[in-house]
Amino acid sequence: MSEYKDSILVLRTYKLAESDRILSCLAKQHGKIRVVAKGARKPKSKFGGRVEPFTELNASLWKGRGELDTLRQVDVISLNGSLHQDLDKMMKAATVVEMVDKVSFDGQELPELFTLATRALRSLARTDSPNFLAVFALRLLVLEGLAPQLDGCRVCGDPNLVSIEARHGYGLCITHAVSPTISPRIVELMRTVLAGRTASVLNLGTKEDSSEFEKVVMEYLEHVLSLKLFSLHANDL
Ligand SMILES: [Zn+2]
Known part of the structure; x- marks a missing residue:
């Protein structure tokens, strides 16, 4: 497996097995990717509360053989935590990531879409x-x-x-x-x-x-x- 780094925006998350989480992300250089965050649902996970929808991260990843890569390490760029605390903002943020999800396809490089979406979510987190x-x-x-x-x-x-x-x-x-x-x-x-x-x-x-x-x-x-x-x-x- 080879390692790579990219900035990612978490669009959606799914539970996997006992304690893992699958993230559907838009990565700045790699476009849409799906990654496993192993142990992310354990209370003492190294990922903490950082692999949630709407968070923007600098990530190190292992390239998988199949369609799933593995999240190795993350640094927070923007948690956008306030988007989870206000129902109206949360619905708007959910609509933004759904739109981004629907217009992005695997294997496309989408740096402009990444920039548009991450700037919008940060701005929504600050003001409405x-x-x-x-x-x-x-x-x-x-x-x-x-x-x-x-x-x-x-x-x-x-x-x-x-x-x-x-x-x-x-x-x-x-x-x-x-x-x-x-x-x-x-x-x-x-x-x-x-x-x-x-x-x-x-x-x-x-x-x-x-x-x-x-x-x-x-x-x-x-x-x-x-x-x-x-x-x-x-x-x-
Ligand atoms: Zn006319």
């Missing part, structure tokens, strides 16, 4: 914004090359959009949309994030706008990625 999820989802769509085109109506170029056609990723004006589905304020928030000005949007928003913003963006993301996010709909059950 009602626009957090929508902003993260839009930035993820940009990274994936799937962001909607919102410069103007696809048919006539009118910048006053009232609807976004998710199937093709463009906006439509009042004349060309089947029916208005999105407020101008939300279009403006989306444009601001797509232009890279995320900080101002994270600091903005009324409760009504934020909830519409999140709904529009998350529906769009689920449509273009053809998925349903379990963590996002857990409250609907």
